[in-house]
Amino acid sequence: MRLVFTSLASHGHLYPLLPLAVAARGAGHDVVFATAEDFHPVLEKAGLRAERAGLTIYQAFASQYAGDPAQRRREASDEEMAEVIGQVFGRVLPERFVADLGVLFERERPDLVIYEVGNSGGTFAAMKAGIPAMGHGFGRVSKDGLMTEIRGALDEYAAELGIAGGDRPSWGNPFVDICPPSVQSPEFVARARRLPLRPVGWSDSGDLPAGVVGHERPLVYLTLGTTPMSQAHVLGTAITGLAALDVDVLVATGPSVDVAALGEVPANVRLEGWVPQSELLPHVDLVVHHGGSGTTMGAFSAGVPQLVLPQGADQFTNAEAVAAAGVGERLLGDAVTADAVRDHARRLLADSTVADAVRVLAAEVAGMPSPEEVAGQLPDYV
Structure with a gap:
């Protein structure tokens, strides 16, 4: 089976998908992982085939700001920051992923797309191409205030694509949930088509600092x-x-x-x-x-x-x-x-x-x- 995994280019968004992607490759599936090139070395170390898609989060913010994005973020008011975050995660990133993944899907013809739920461009691209898709969580489903801005921008973009309906963040697709049910949002557990998955940590390989193993004091x-x-x-x-x-x-x-x-x-x-x-x-x-x-x-x-x-x-x-x-x-x-x-x-x-x-x-x-x-x-x- 041909699988395309895709996530935003961020440690917190990409790493949670790696255990399943590696396991799928180990099970004999043809696995491609699509994200921005900055994280391709991580994917290659994991033994996965990497393909370019999307922007880094820094690049997405840079497209909304003149000058240094980090400095502008520090100077912005809470209201300005919320609006920019809404545009970055609700329009800029999804739009670029839709464009890049559309080309990749046409070439690879995957049987299933597994998208990290922060990357709504993954499900939009799959829905446009008529390919079955599955969301993959990175933790507890949140309803923090910023999600209101993001959802508004996402809904507007989805409407332009002719996409409607479906619960957020899964858009009606099955959802790989790495959060233990007892601490997951009860509302989400009640309504989602959940496929539980043990949260398995992923780190770049390296030695533990001296003194960690067998330490005497707490x-x-x-x-x-x-x-x-x-x-x-x-x-x-x-x-x-x-x-x-x-x-x-x-x-x-x-x-x-x-x-x-x-x-x-x-x-x-x-x-x-x-x-x-x-x-x-x-x-x-x-x-x-x-x-x-x-x-x-x-x-x-x-x-x-x-x-x-x-x-x-x-x-x-x-x-x-x-x-x-x-x-x-x-x-x-x-x-x-x-x-x-x-x-x-x-x-x-x-x-x-x-x-x-x-x-x-x-x-x-x-x-x-x-x-x-x-x-x-x-x-x-x-």
Whole structure:
């Protein structure tokens, strides 16, 4: 069977699809993965055939701004930012993916298209070509405020294409759902044609930092993700709070934080630009993070308590779900102080009730179908 996978060119959007794509290739299917060229090296390392489609998210924002997109995003008001985000994810990215995927589909003639649900251009292109399609989630289905702007732009573009009806974000297609049902949106679980899939972390291969395996003191992992939402001052505040505890702190600064702006860090803090997160999580005792879907799902799977410091987008609803499930806590806005981070982290490291809830959720994840099992079901959806 010929399969085309497609996602936005972003770690948080592309990585969740890789386990199923690799499993499908292992099952003997002809697999192509279409996204912007910046992520082709990742796909090639995974042993997948990469094809060019779409723009990077940075390029999409650059098309809406004169000058440096990151600087313009920092200067824009909340209202201006919401409108631009709506256009980028509801028009600019889908429009380019529709154009590029249309050419690819004509050449490859796939039997099934599996599109990451943030990439609505994938389902629009498949619907235009009359090819069966399946959505693939990257976490909990969110109804954050920005989705209103995105949905408005998407609906307008869909109407221009002659596409109507279908629930968002699946557009009426089957949906590969990597979120455990107990923390997924109840409304979505009730109405969607869900195909559960165990969230399997994916990281570029690499060695774990020294001291991670067999550490003696509690190990706290701190990350604010890979997007420009990452804020050095929030990271610095969290470092100060965590360093006050009798723990070791491993910080993944990511590509968006100027490490020099953090200054000198305490002796029990280690800064790393990148870590193989999926390999790291089973070894840590607490994750302090921004609420990105990849980190949230990874912590669910690894059975690790979470302290969530959301910065934007679906991170707030992820933080809410973590708190509601009893597997962690959240700090919002001005409540993110060094003292608050210290106190919440101390409590989470010692709370047996949280530890019990974490184990229950990890067992739920372990009971979900594997990528290999789901790959075996894909022919049923053609």
